[in-house]
Amino acid sequence: MLLGAHEGIAGGVSTAFARAEADGADCLQIFTRNARGWAAKPLEPDEVKRFQGEARRTRKPVAAHSSYLINSAAADRDLRKKSWDALADELDRCERLGIPGLIFHPGSHENAAQGLELVAEGMQRAIEKVPGKAKLLVETTAGQGSSLGWRFEEIAAIRQAIPGAARRRTGVCVDTCHLFAAGYDLTTEEGYHRTFQELDRVVGLSNVRAFHLNDSKKPLGCRVDRHEHIGQGAMGLDPFRRLVNDPRFAEIPGFVETESRFKENIEVLRGLVRR
Ligand SMILES: [Zn+2]
Numbered sequence: 001m002l003l004g005a006h007e008g009i010a011g012g013v014s015t016a017f018a019r020a021e022a023d024g025a026d027c028l029q030i031f032t033r034n035a036r037g038w039a040a041k042p043l044e045p046d047e048v049k050r051f052q053g054e055a056r057r058t059r060k061p062v063a064a065h066s067s068y069l070i071n072s073a074a075a076d077r078d079l080r081k082k083s084w085d086a087l088a089d090e091l092d093r094c095e096r097l098g099i100p101g102l103i104f105h106p107g108s109h110e111n112a113a114q115g116l117e118l119v120a121e122g123m124q125r126a127i128e129k130v131p132g133k134a135k136l137l138v139e140t141t142a143g144q145g146s147s148l149g150w151r152f153e154e155i156a157a158i159r160q161a162i163p164g165a166a167r168r169r170t171g172v173c174v175d176t177c178h179l180f181a182a183g184y185d186l187t188t189e190e191g192y193h194r195t196f197q198e199l200d201r202v203v204g205l206s207n208v209r210a211f212h213l214n215d216s217k218k219p220l221g222c223r224v225d226r227h228e229h230i231g232q233g234a235m236g237l238d239p240f241r242r243l244v245n246d247p248r249f250a251e252i253p254g255f256v257e258t259e260s261r262f263k264e265n266i267e268v269l270r271g272l273v274r275r
């Protein structure tokens, strides 16, 4: 697995590459805009050029993570419309920057079946509005409250509701902390194999384009999303040792999303790789 982290973009998106280098990362995840507000400045053509120059210089693969405000499944029409527009805007930014995948949380809705259809509709609209290659990657969630996407069946239902041509521009991002919180036990050998067998059967491993590598502060099946430093939470090191040595994921980028200490967490993960 390629190992990286979610890097900051203070000073412009192009500055994230130098941070990834300082952290000893193989790859990086970024926001392409302010993740905590609806208002987003357009990307300046000069900054796009600098970003592409840095991508060529460092040869580090990049993924984008969408704003946390987006809820494509929102029951409220205005919020849903705003979310769908923001998703399309973020996909457009990825296309312009040459980022192959935009990771986003499916959102929440009291009625899961209705919510999943709304997510699919928002994705289809964004993909049709933004021609190109960049993919929308649905992230597996912890299932907190009425959050969607915590069961593999829900992720599959979203993708299946999108017609073929647009569906080819969708994929999945698997978050280890969220899996564990959702009740998928990666801490035992048997649980690890069962989880990925099920993911393969329901979603297809070829659709997995990225991992989020986080330990969990909270116990198995708690459905609460609290990231912990690798090996220091309820999951421990074993799940991560299995993942970084799993040949099925050798070419896939994995991003640490702890609040701090990226370099240290990447070093811990690298120390688990068998030579
Ligand atoms: Zn995540």
Ligand SMILES: [Zn+2]
Binding pocket: 175, 177, 178, 225, 226, 227
């Ligand atoms: Zn999380």
